Amino acid sequence: MPPQYLCPMTEPIIDPFQRAISYLRLSVTDRCDFRCVYCMAENMTFLPKKELLTLEELDRMCSTFIRLGVEKLRITGGEPLVRRDIMTFFHGMRRHLYSGALKELTLTTNGSQLERFAADLAAAGVRRVNVSLDTLDEEKFARVTRWGRLPQVLRGLDAAQAAGLKVKLNAVALKGFNEDEIFTLAEFCAARDMDLTWIEVMPMGDLGNEDRVGQYWSLNDLRAKLAETYRLTDLPENTGGPARYVRIEETGQKIGFITPLSHNFCESCNRVRMTCTGELYMCLGQEDRADLRPALRNHPGNDAPLEEAIRAAIGLKPEGHDFDYSRQRADGQVSRHMSHTGG
Numbered sequence: 001m002p003p004q005y006l007c008p009m010t011e012p013i014i015d016p017f018q019r020a021i022s023y024l025r026l027s028v029t030d031r032c033d034f035r036c037v038y039c040m041a042e043n044m045t046f047l048p049k050k051e052l053l054t055l056e057e058l059d060r061m062c063s064t065f066i067r068l069g070v071e072k073l074r075i076t077g078g079e080p081l082v083r084r085d086i087m088t089f090f091h092g093m094r095r096h097l098y099s100g101a102l103k104e105l106t107l108t109t110n111g112s113q114l115e116r117f118a119a120d121l122a123a124a125g126v127r128r129v130n131v132s133l134d135t136l137d138e139e140k141f142a143r144v145t146r147w148g149r150l151p152q153v154l155r156g157l158d159a160a161q162a163a164g165l166k167v168k169l170n171a172v173a174l175k176g177f178n179e180d181e182i183f184t185l186a187e188f189c190a191a192r193d194m195d196l197t198w199i200e201v202m203p204m205g206d207l208g209n210e211d212r213v214g215q216y217w218s219l220n221d222l223r224a225k226l227a228e229t230y231r232l233t234d235l236p237e238n239t240g241g242p243a244r245y246v247r248i249e250e251t252g253q254k255i256g257f258i259t260p261l262s263h264n265f266c267e268s269c270n271r272v273r274m275t276c277t278g279e280l281y282m283c284l285g286q287e288d289r290a291d292l293r294p295a296l297r298n299h300p301g302n303d304a305p306l307e308e309a310i311r312a313a314i315g316l317k318p319e320g321h322d323f324d325y326s327r328q329r330a331d332g333q334v335s336r337h338m339s340h341t342g343g
């Protein structure tokens, strides 16, 4: 039997494994202007737009989570910046930053729309963005994203930095694809004062013809390759996020490793994820979820049922994921696509 959760309103909710849940990742759309080969199939069926929570509903959901102790809100997708009028939502969240209840409002993006939106994001109180970029080669970029164009993303990075946003690059490590770019990407980031985090590819969703097992490249191997050239020093574990960091002594640069497969970090998990239809997923690597929409829609003007539904859902958060490439399944071990919850 999970314990009861009677927390003071401003303290984060504690899950069954004594982890405080202070971080909400919100997917505001399942659509995207790219079709990355490890994330989506080329032909995707998206939700009808009428299924999505409205911007007002997203605001009410997030405000309720913030009242329940969420201090960090990351907007993701699909591609969050392709949702129409999404800046209205960002500007609405600024009031929680001003009140001090929300410590960080941020987003993870493919960068394609940053040239257009970076200044407005900064005006809404966003201080840093994570941009996904797996290669600096134009032809490879077009191949891995299927629909993306590298120059557009590079202009987005420039716009973000010009707007004063701190930028972190996320690169998914893909066997036989970007193994040869670990030094170029490190140098690119060092020259632009951007952090870089590598991510192990996770077996989620049906990708059409892509080979999941063949894509996987352990970050232990990537790290060993870096260490052949650089002296790496492990930095103290940061319990606020999934990445472990090393410093490159020769350049002072920090490199992060997100290793759900080779070294899982579930013990310090502090997060839950909500989809654009109001489903709360308790773990990225599991199917457990709760539909918060009825509590939201059936009780206009009364947030108590929604608060109760959120507490009950977090009371069911599992201990961790079950991803495992040793089972040699090329299909996703979690059936939904990464874009459903936004990573």
Ligand SMILES: Nc1nc2c(ncn2[C@@H]2O[C@H](COP(=O)(O)OP(=O)(O)OP(=O)(O)O)[C@@H](O)[C@H]2O)c(=O)[nH]1
Residues within 6 Å of the ligand: 074, 108, 130, 168, 170, 199, 240, 241, 242, 243, 258, 260, 269, 271, 284, 285, 321, 342, 343
């Ligand atoms: N397995 C697992 N992977 C995660 C988790 N959080 C993030 N990731 C992976 O890391 C990727 C990058 O995450 P980001 O969106 O940049 O967020 P973050 O690393 O939490 O961001 P920071 O605030 O910069 O630490 C995600 O898309 C996932 O692939 C998690 O809780 N579990």
Ligand SMILES: C[S@@+](CC[C@H](N)C(=O)[O-])C[C@H]1O[C@@H](n2cnc3c(N)ncnc32)[C@H](O)[C@@H]1O
Residues within 6 Å of the ligand: 032, 038, 039, 076, 077, 078, 079, 080, 108, 109, 110, 130, 131, 132, 170, 171, 172, 199, 200, 201, 202, 203, 204, 338, 339, 342, 343
């Ligand atoms: C799903 S995307 C959503 C936000 C935005 N479209 C972007 O690409 O940054 C969030 C992150 O998930 C990562 N991702 C997608 N599929 C993945 C997979 N199968 N394994 C690991 N990371 C994945 C992407 O590289 C990206 O950094």
Ligand code: SF4
Residues within 6 Å of the ligand: 032, 033, 034, 035, 036, 039, 040, 077, 078, 079, 110, 132, 339
């Ligand atoms: S990783 Fe991001 S940019 Fe790529 S297809 Fe998925 S949602 Fe779109």
Ligand code: SF4
Residues within 6 Å of the ligand: 242, 260, 265, 266, 267, 269, 270, 271, 282, 283, 284, 285, 318, 319, 320, 321
């Ligand atoms: S896999 Fe699940 S439990 Fe582990 S860190 Fe990610 S969300 Fe948390």
